[in-house]
Amino acid sequence: QVQLVESGGGSVMAGGSLKLSCLASGSSVVDCAMAWYRQSSGKGRDLVSSMTRDGSTWYSESARGRFTTSRDFAKNALYLQMDSLRTDDTAVYVCAAHCPTVNYWGLGTQVTVSS
Numbered sequence: 001q002v003q004l005v006e007s008g009g010g011s012v013m014a015g016g017s018l019k020l021s022c023l024a025s026g027s028s029v030v031d032c033a034m035a036w037y038r039q040s041s042g043k044g045r046d047l048v049s050s051m052t053r054d055g056s057t058w059y060s061e062s063a064r065g066r067f068t069t070s071r072d073f074a075k076n077a078l079y080l081q082m083d084s085l086r087t088d089d090t091a092v093y094v095c096a097a098h099c100p101t102v103n104y105w106g107l108g109t110q111v112t113v114s115s
Helices: none
Strands: 003-007 010-013 018-025 033-039 045-051 057-059 067-072 077-082 091-098 103-105 109-114
Touching: 003 091, 003 103, 018 033, 018 091, 018 109, 033 077, 045 067, 045 077, 045 091, 057 067
Parallel strands: 010 109
Antiparallel strands: 003 018, 018 077, 033 045, 033 091, 045 057, 067 077, 091 103, 091 109
């Protein structure tokens, strides 16, 4: 069983930066792809970025060029550096581990970007 805990969310002005962290505990996620999703009020959950176990990354069109995802396999951690934040980035950001036979989800961290 894996527990995922996100941190680093908060309130920031448009144009600012935040770095989110996701720490996995309970078991190693080295064999899992990991991803960041976000869910804004009244909308579904959207994939923001992902990183496979071999380090390949994917970004949504909205995130590409502004967000950077990274992993620290030794720390069982996933990060999301978010720069040039916009008001439409406001959402709950959720970390996920997509493992060979099961998916795990964190509870999320709120990011609020104001103009």
